[in-house]
Every structure is written in structure tokens, then in C-alpha cells.
Amino acid sequence: MLKIVVETENGERHVGVPAEELAGLVRRIGGDGDRFLVVQRIPDLPDVFIQVWHEAGGDYTLQHRAGAADRHFQVMVDSPETVTAAMTGWAARAPGWDTPLAWSLLDMGAAPEVPPLDLSENDRTVLEQRVRETLAGGYVTRAELAELAEDYLVTAERRPVSRAQAQVLADRMWLERLAEQAGWQGETDPERLTRAFTALQE
Known part of the structure; x- marks a missing residue:
């Protein structure tokens, strides 16, 4: 496999x-x-x-x-x-x-520069908390996480996070989560759940 x-x-x-x-x-x-x-x-x-x-x-x-x-x-x-x-x-x-x-x-050209997020401290905190909670759930891809980050603060009057900014944010937090997981020791709750459902399926 x-x-x-x-x-x-x-x-x-x-x-x-x-x-x-x-x-x-x-x-x-x-x-x-x-x-x-x-x-x-x-x-x-x-x-x-x-x-x-x-x-x-x-x-x-x-x-x-x-x-x-x-x-x-x-x-x-x-x-x-x-x-x-x-x-x-x-x-x-x-x-x-x-x-x-x-x-x-292949010459892919220089990657376009992505401007930093222009958010209030409260908006940034709320957005990062939502992205972090979604990551912890473990059911999204990087693309889906970026889509969430782009759309979460959208209102009828504004779209404060561009697609490129959302991807940068999602990738940063994705890598932070991977680094956290790398430090886990022993059998984790997800692994125990996987083992239980495998046994049920069998």
C-alpha cells in the first residue's frame, strides 16, 4: 500500500x-x-x-x-x-x-509575491482559530482549508482574504500541524479509532 x-x-x-x-x-x-x-x-x-x-x-x-x-x-x-x-x-x-x-x-517563472494579510487583531485571531479547529478535525485537504480561509470572513461588503493569501495561511498552519503530529508518542486516538473500525469491518 x-x-x-x-x-x-x-x-x-x-x-x-x-x-x-x-x-x-x-x-x-x-x-x-x-x-x-x-x-x-x-x-x-x-x-x-x-x-x-x-x-x-x-x-x-x-x-x-x-x-x-x-x-x-x-x-x-x-x-x-x-x-x-x-x-x-x-x-x-x-x-x-x-x-x-x-x-x-522547467522554467515556471518567479512566484508572485503575496501581500500580508490586512486584518484586525480580532479578525486574524478568529480566522486562525477556525482554520486550526478545522485542521484538528482531520477531514479537509489543503485546498479545502485554503477555501475555508478565503471565505470565512467574507461579508456582503468585503472579501478581506484573497485566494493567494488564504493559501499561504492554510499552508503555514498545515505545516505547523504536521510538525505537532511528528512529536506525538505512542498510539494516538485516531489510530485507536482506525483499529476499532477495522476490527468492526472485518
Whole structure:
């Protein structure tokens, strides 16, 4: 089982994917409305992913990004097996997973500067508290968390948080939560719940 999330062009979302299932998804793409896969590790980190685009009869465009615009790479390959091998190695953080392929650096341009939030102390506190509570629930993606941050303070008269500002805030608090989780010791309540529901399912 690979600790990844796979999203497809047609809106499917596959969580905790076995290598065989990932291979099947790669082989499947190519038709209208089903031409790409985006793969993120669990836990998801901002701007860290691997993705592939394929149209029937053509090569596979494989890309991966390692956290910043100047760490975005691409290679063209001719078989789904090569794509699957790279994606599986990336997912498992296997040493040298990328070395068999001739990656080239893509010029993504400089990332646009995001202005700081212009909020009152009270609004900032309320917003961050809401985002933190949602994070603790554990049921949202980074994209959903950013959408919450963008919309939470909206009124009929103003939208005080832009989409870019919301993404910056969501990513910062997401990483803070991951750092907190990394310090947890022993079996956690979520793990006990998972074990209980697994037993019930069996």
C-alpha cells in the first residue's frame, strides 16, 4: 500500500493506493476527460507532487515538483510501465528513484509575491482559530482549508482574504500541524479509532 492520494481529471480521488492499482490508473489515462493523474504523498506537503499527462497515441509527460517553482522537473517517456516505476519510487521515497530518467528543469517563472494579510487583531485571531479547529478535525485537504480561509470572513461588503493569501495561511498552519503530529508518542486516538473500525469491518 502506497501512502499517496491520486486525483484524476474526471474527479476521482484514490487514497492509500496499492502499486497495482496505481499501475492500472496510469495505463487507463489517455481518453477525453481522463488524461492526467496528480499524486501527492500522505501527509501532503505544499508544492510537492508528481503528475503525468497522456493522450492516446502519444508519449507520457511526467513531472515532479520538490517544493518550489525552481524545483519543477519534466521528462517525456514512452511507456506506462516507466511512469509507474517512477511514481512508485517517488511515493516510497526510494533512493535514486529519479536517476534512470533524463529530467529537465522547467522554467515556471518567479512566484508572485503575496501581500500580508490586512486584518484586525480580532479578525486574524478568529480566522486562525477556525482554520486550526478545522485542521484538528482531520477531514479537509489543503485546498479545502485554503477555501475555508478565503471565505470565512467574507461579508456582503468585503472579501478581506484573497485566494493567494488564504493559501499561504492554510499552508503555514498545515505545516505547523504536521510538525505537532511528528512529536506525538505512542498510539494516538485516531489510530485507536482506525483499529476499532477495522476490527468492526472485518
